[in-house]
Amino acid sequence: MAKITLSHLKHSYYPNPTKSEDWALKELNLEWDDGGAYALLGPSGCGKTTLLNIISGLLIPSHGKVIFDEEDVTDLPPEERHIAQVFQFPVVYDTMTVYDNLAFPLRNRGVDEETVKSRVTEIAEMTDLTAMLGRRASGLTADGKQKISLGRGLVRNDVNAILFDEPLTVIDPHLKFQLRSKLKELHQRIQNTMIYVTHDQTEALTFADKVVVMNVGEVVQIGTPEELFETPQHTFVGHFIGSPGMNVLPCEIKNGAAFLNGSKITTTNKAPKDIKKAEIGVRPEYVTFSEKGIDAEIVKVSDAGRFNIVDTMCAGQSVKLLVQEGASIPTGSAKLAFAPNSTRIYSDGWLVREGGAK
Amino acid sequence: MNKTVNQKAWFFVLPVLLLVAFNAIVPLMTVVNYSVQETFGDNVFFWSGISWFEQVLKSSRFHEALGRQLFFTFTILAIEVPLGVIIALAMPRKGPWVSVCLVLMAMPLLIPWNVVGAMWNIFGLPEIGLLGKTLNTLGFDYNYTRQPGAAWFTLILMDVWHWTSLVVLLAYAGLVSIPDAYYQAAKIDGASSWSIFRYIQLPKMKRVLTIAILLRFMDSFNIYTEPSVLTGGGPGNSTTLLSIDLVKIALGQFDLGPAAAMSLIYFLVILLMSWIFYTVMTRNEDQ
Numbered sequence: 163m164a165k166i167t168l169s170h171l172k173h174s175y176y177p178n179p180t181k182s183e184d185w186a187l188k189e190l191n192l193e194w195d196d197g198g199a200y201a202l203l204g205p206s207g208c209g210k211t212t213l214l215n216i217i218s219g220l221l222i223p224s225h226g227k228v229i230f231d232e233e234d235v236t237d238l239p240p241e242e243r244h245i246a247q248v249f250q251f252p253v254v255y256d257t258m259t260v261y262d263n264l265a266f267p268l269r270n271r272g273v274d275e276e277t278v279k280s281r282v283t284e285i286a287e288m289t290d291l292t293a294m295l296g297r298r299a300s301g302l303t304a305d306g307k308q309k310i311s312l313g314r315g316l317v318r319n320d321v322n323a324i325l326f327d328e329p330l331t332v333i334d335p336h337l338k339f340q341l342r343s344k345l346k347e348l349h350q351r352i353q354n355t356m357i358y359v360t361h362d363q364t365e366a367l368t369f370a371d372k373v374v375v376m377n378v379g380e381v382v383q384i385g386t387p388e389e390l391f392e393t394p395q396h397t398f399v400g401h402f403i404g405s406p407g408m409n410v411l412p413c414e415i416k417n418g419a420a421f422l423n424g425s426k427i428t429t430t431n432k433a434p435k436d437i438k439k440a441e442i443g444v445r446p447e448y449v450t451f452s453e454k455g456i457d458a459e460i461v462k463v464s465d466a467g468r469f470n471i472v473d474t475m476c477a478g479q480s481v482k483l484l485v486q487e488g489a490s491i492p493t494g495s496a497k498l499a500f501a502p503n504s505t506r507i508y509s510d511g512w513l514v515r516e517g518g519a520k
Numbered sequence: 521m522n523k524t525v526n527q528k529a530w531f532f533v534l535p536v537l538l539l540v541a542f543n544a545i546v547p548l549m550t551v552v553n554y555s556v557q558e559t560f561g562d563n564v565f566f567w568s569g570i571s572w573f574e575q576v577l578k579s580s581r582f583h584e585a586l587g588r589q590l591f592f593t594f595t596i597l598a599i600e601v602p603l604g605v606i607i608a609l610a611m612p613r614k615g616p617w618v619s620v621c622l623v624l625m626a627m628p629l630l631i632p633w634n635v636v637g638a639m640w641n642i643f644g645l646p647e648i649g650l651l652g653k654t655l656n657t658l659g660f661d662y663n664y665t666r667q668p669g670a671a672w673f674t675l676i677l678m679d680v681w682h683w684t685s686l687v688v689l690l691a692y693a694g695l696v697s698i699p700d701a702y703y704q705a706a707k708i709d710g711a712s713s714w715s716i717f718r719y720i721q722l723p724k725m726k727r728v729l730t731i732a733i734l735l736r737f738m739d740s741f742n743i744y745t746e747p748s749v750l751t752g753g754g755p756g757n758s759t760t761l762l763s764i765d766l767v768k769i770a771l772g773q774f775d776l777g778p779a780a781a782m783s784l785i786y787f788l789v790i791l792l793m794s795w796i797f798y799t800v801m802t803r804n805e806d807q
Contacts, residue, residue, distance in 0.1 A: 218704075218708065220704050220707070239707070240704075240707045240708045241707060241708065241709075241710040245708065246708060247704070247705070247708050249701040249704065249705060250701070251699060251701055253701050253702050253705040255719045255720065255723075256723045256724075257719060257723045258719065266709055266711070266715075266719075267708075267709040267710055270709055270710040270711050270712070270715065271710055311705070314705075314709060315708075
């Protein structure tokens, strides 16, 4: 178990990166506490797997350092870093039994058979594999195989961190939930650092205590699920997290206040003088119909279970709002109000801080 | 439900049926026909029952040829399969050298078989051939037209040169189909290179290796052209494999009855051994 520090980390798959697009991972500094459950969330190709492989040692970063506790492990191979990794597609050793699969990492490290037996039995019990120990691993279903991959990581007691690379991709939807709860339960039980890579916000938000949101090789925000939802630091976070995502509306700025189609919008922050590409962001949850406000045309109402999602057009831009099931929805034109405490000004995509700086 | 019965559909099957009839069934039945009759020419046949089969099965000539055939086939399998796997493992998986290696490997397979025989025939000549001359200069007494040992050495070397590529290409195809995650997981699990080979690469290559072994078994058991051009079965009868012996009986001595009986036995041996190979190699698949 260890605290993981990433210091001035950068990576490019090109030998001589020149443009900013050449970097698969732009400079980042991160600290991950021992025993935490973290998620790396971002769309495909945002660099989250690159980052994960750098931590596990499958990839050596072009710049920067990976530090476990106080030890610099940047140049150490995976087997010397004491990490475990579960991949997108289950990796099992087909010809071995489930027992031998779980015992494999221990036997490779020369652990005596007695210890192997007690560890394997214990881990099999934790991952619900006890009944299948004698079976050939190739005959198991995808979720069973993924449990074996996970079990091979848990079986070693020298593991610094367990890394998951979109581990639920090939799992059936109804088993996804089960396996995710299992992971959560295991985390509470063994208190090991877990880093979970995914592009699925539900997986990230339910699994992790802290979520690292990434976009085009850059860390956009690190925070608890609540922070990501309530105060997105970047319009990307607002849009990527939440269903539907945050409304992002280009606006005009006069004297530090935002105006949309001529009406003043009350926001929690003030726009600085040097604002670039001014936008306001407000989640659909915080948009309501009201007596007075901004004029909008209702385009479409879709039923999303307990809520109705209402699509409106407001000054040529699409604004979505969530309305409780059963509440009345006007037809044709309506007026919209944005909750002031949850409406913010963004400059060039980034949230404008209270002081005005980025 | 109303099913349309349309007998015209049979016409679509007819061309294939004719093709199969002419290239397989008719020749095979002709052979069966010869194998149970005796003829003295002029298209006059006498029924002889299974006497030709008995004669072939009891003849020491057949036993010896079968023995040589088995020795040849198992020797080349024992060399080509491991060698092919080793070469496939050593080949690069990525980069510009992949195509270079693949083309080099495919080359021997593209050469006509009688040319392969002729090449090695000249290559091995003690006075002018590169191989023969070199060996003799180095002090080895090597003459494949006179020494049975030298003839066998050349014959096996030629087959290894000609056919190992096939095993390499199949094994390589099996290797590149293994996802990177397997190697990464093995690295993290602390597996040695031997463990990676034993538990990841070999199991993943199993299917293609089964095909490779079956193909090499059948082809080498049927081999005729290359040894016939290289040694013609000599010196003496030392490299007379089954197919060469068969041609000698059928076309050299024109003994149609024994030749036909031998062909059928030959065919059944290949069929039986292929079946055994296949069953043994796929035995554990469904567990």
